[in-house]
Structures are given as C-alpha cells and as structure tokens.
Amino acid sequence: MRKALFRSENIEVVKVSGGHTDVVFVTFEPKLLVRPPERSGFGEAFFAKRGYTAYHVRCRGNDWYHYPDMEAGLAALRADIPPATRVVLYGSSMGGYAALRFSNWLRADAVIALAPQASVDPTRVGWEKRWAPETSVLIWDRLPPHPNAACYVVYDPFDADRRHVAILRREAALVPLHSYFSGHHVTEYLMESGLLESLLVSVARGEFDPPAWQAELWRRRLMTSYYSVIRLRKCRTLLRRWRYDLIERWLDLRYRRVAARRPLAALPLEAVPRGD
Template sequence: MFKDKQITMATLSESDWKARLEEMAEDSGYFEPLGAAHSVFFHDDTPTLLVTFETRAGIRADDDGDQLPRGYQIARAAGCSSLTLICDHDSWFRDPAVFAYFDRLVDEAFFEDFDRVVFYGAGPCGYAAAAFSVTAPGATVVALHPQATLDPAVTGWDDRFRQMRRISFTDRYGFAPEMLEGVGQAFVIYDPLQPLDAMHAALYARPCVSLLACRNIGENVEWMLRGMAILDDILIAACQGELSELRFWQLYRARRNLPRFLRQINAQLDAQNRPYLEAIVCRNVARRLNGPRFRARLVVLETELAEQGIALPDPIQIGAL
C-alpha cells in the first residue's frame, strides 16, 4: 500500500499514518492499538531496548518530515531495539488497556530478553516512563520534568491539570516515585526555578534517583535539550550504560551555545534588575557567538552603567557561563 517512495508520513491521514507504522513493523516487530486512545510500536533489533512514551501530536508535529516516533529514530541510529507507547492525547497513560499490555509483557518475561532497558519520557510521558519502569527491574530511567502523581490528596497544589483529577492515580502503577525502587538508576531532569516542577521532582528523591536541577532551562525541558542537540546523546549514553551525572553535566555545557537559553538568563536578570550581570552575559555571548541582539543590548547596558560610574571588568577575568 505504501511502497511509493514519494509518499511521506507528513502527507498521510491519521488512519493511513497508523497503517504505515503497522507496515513498517511487519518484519521486525509490531504495531497495535491499546484500547481507544493508545497504541504501541515495537522494533526488535539488538539486546538493548529503548522504551519511550510519546504523544501522537508530538510525533506528527516533528519538523524533520519523517513523523516517526523519536524513540524509534534514536534507537535505529544507535542500533538498538525500541518500544514506543503512543497516546492520542495527554493521558498520563492511565488506561486499563496500557496496564494490561505491561502485565502481558511481565507474564511473557519480555524484558528479560534484553541485556539493558532504558525508559524515557517528558512531562506526562515522563511520569509514565517512571511508573511503568517497575515492570523491568534494573532498568535505567530518564524522565524530564515528570509529575509524581496527580492525586489531589498528594499534589493538590498543582492546579495545571484539573481535568485529570477524576482519573485514579491511586491504583496500579499509580505513584511513580515508588515504581522506581527496583530500577538500576533514574535521572530526573527539571528546572528548579519552575516551582511546580521542582515540587514534583522533590517527591522523586530516592537513593536510586539523580535529581538534575537545570536552572533556567524552563518548563519545556525536552524542547530545550533538543535545541542543544544533546537529547539523543543523553539517551544513547543511557542505552550504552554510560550515562552518569558527570556525563550529563558534560553534555549540558552545550547550553552555552543555545541563544534561547541565553535569552532566558538575560530575561531573568532584567526582571531582577541586575544590569551588571546582564551586561557580562551579553558581552560573553556577543564575543563567542557574534549575537547581534546581545551586542545591541550590551551597548544599552554599558551606557546605563557608565552613567552610574560602573565599568565592566576585564574580559579575561570573566569565567565561562
């Protein structure tokens, strides 16, 4: 049906897009629906498995034109197997059909066929990655700004997802932090300046969890890490058994070259009325990245500081961001 190479995933209707995934999975795995609002796409390749939780809208909005699950693309590039759980809308994967699917995987000892298993997700999908990792003891989990639970008795202070309060988070696979107790290592990446994300992250504090607080990365951590071109590297390192706090922070230095991250720092300094520090940031970025906006802002700030009799220190004395 889809042998024509001129047909791209972006041109397909929703039903044809799913049919295309099913066809792609015929030789090396499967694609099947899980109830009315979820589906699963499995590609079997090597004894390393990357399990990702993604939204249909996120996959189809991918600007690379392939509109394939990101987990599949990363795993294929790294020579790994992939298992992608797809939701039609933000559901936190709180669906009996999804529970039954993971029960089936446990009954079949599915994860025991793999030497290494990595779970990944962001936001509601990060919650699911943590919650369902309990089915694969010893797995590695990478979760970006995940919620711990939306049970109002525990996180009633989070008013962002009121529509989910009628969904049970107290039954099976419910409280995600508790589901991590059998993992090998979990990495929770979040911005401590986002109060609600930081409060959820605090609930994940466990000996097996590395809480990676990334100031100024904002509320869309996945978007920012992709902008830094390090998200794939993080997941590949996890699949290779090489992800650690040190490795993450080494990769995270790429933030120094991402203009939108640097603009967030400047916006925060401006809101705090700290022109001296903002000018230092602008000069650093203007010299390293030749950023015209930062250079123009630097001229304004230097003029304001000069009127107050304040001069910037010699650039040699300024440390890297």
C-alpha cells in the first residue's frame, strides 16, 4: 500500500508498506534534472519488490533539502515507525548528503550513503565546482550525523568525493567503502557489479561484512562500464599509467588475501541480484 504521510510545497513523504516488520528503509532523492509529479521514490520499486517497508522523501528541487519544513516532515515520518524497528537511511549524492545530515532526527540504526557530499556551503567547500544548491539558505548544512548509527559511505577514492568524505570523517565514525574508478557514478557502478542489493539487504539484516564485500567489489570492477572508461581516462600519460598499474597490483594482492580469509557469504534466494 502506498500513501502520503506528509506533504508541503517543498517536500513529500511517501510510505510504501511491505511484509518485513523488523526493518524499514528511508530514502532521499538525488539531484535530478526534472521532477515529474508522478515519479517514484528513490529505490521504490526495489524495496517494494522485496517486501521492505520504505519511506521515500521527495523534494521540490535541487535545494539539497534546505527547507524549513524538513523537521516537521521527518518528525511525521519518525512517528509512523513502530518502536524497536531497525531504521536504515539510504541515498546517493544529494540524497546521501541528506541521509547523513538527517540521521540524528530519524534515530537511524544505519546509513548507506553513496558518493555523498559533506557540505554545499561554498565557505566550507570552495573547491567544489561541480554543483551547488538552488538556494542560498543553507539551514541544515551543519547537522551532525547520528553518533550511534553505522554509517557506510561508498565512494571513489580517486575522485573529488574523497575530499567530502575526509570532512565527514571528522564529524562521525564512518565505514568507508571504495568503488575504485567509479567517479561520482557509484550507484550505477554497484548496480553493474551486482553488489548493490547485497549491500542493502545485508545492512538491513545487520549482517554486513565490509571487508568481504569490499574485496568482492574490487574483483567485480571489470564487470562495470565505468571502470573501463574512468581507468583509461586517468592514464593519459606514461607516468600516470605506471602509477595506476602499481596501485592496481597492490590492490589485487590486498583484496585477494582478504577474499581468501573472508569470502562474501552467499545471499539467500530473495537477495540474488536480478538486474532490476
């Protein structure tokens, strides 16, 4: 069943009920070029198909959720979650930023943030030229992540996103996970590798094994189109080619050893990647 829990001129909170009663997901939209009113929430089809109750926060524009009614909307969301339910927040880029910033309000047990930003305040991240909010009123930019949440942050350490993660690590204890040679396209990279579902489902169940998952993601990098494109782009000179060849050899050795000690556990049938 799909219903709106909260609606204002700025945001809408939509609940899609599922069969699982012990865990819920809360998702935040990324930056979008267009926002048709009939659009689904971030990951809505994924969670609905697998029977997970999910709350989807949709926003008016690319304002990075800096709306005065965010507090009221998320309070309504939190009040609808039954006691003792595990709460997992999920978002990518702008959505990952929101998942981390609002994790305290929602009393999250875990956060999964793909290529998140630490801030969109030009006085804090003046080096960030890729995007900016469509508002100059940054109400929630300094909200600290929940101190007790397990915050899993997936990003490319060879991309500018590493500078955002460095800031976030000064604010909270993060579990960094590296999608090498993904650039900012972490969501698509994980989908192509077949490991996005593994990440979401195992975190929901409290069974996530970061070293084993990281090693498997490295092994599957060749399955992604982003790896081949971005890897080639970074090796345009002989010196850079030599540098990244050495890095890859070292990572191969490192993750081969991890995989030998801690192979990624097989997922149950419902969590086998199906490409959707």
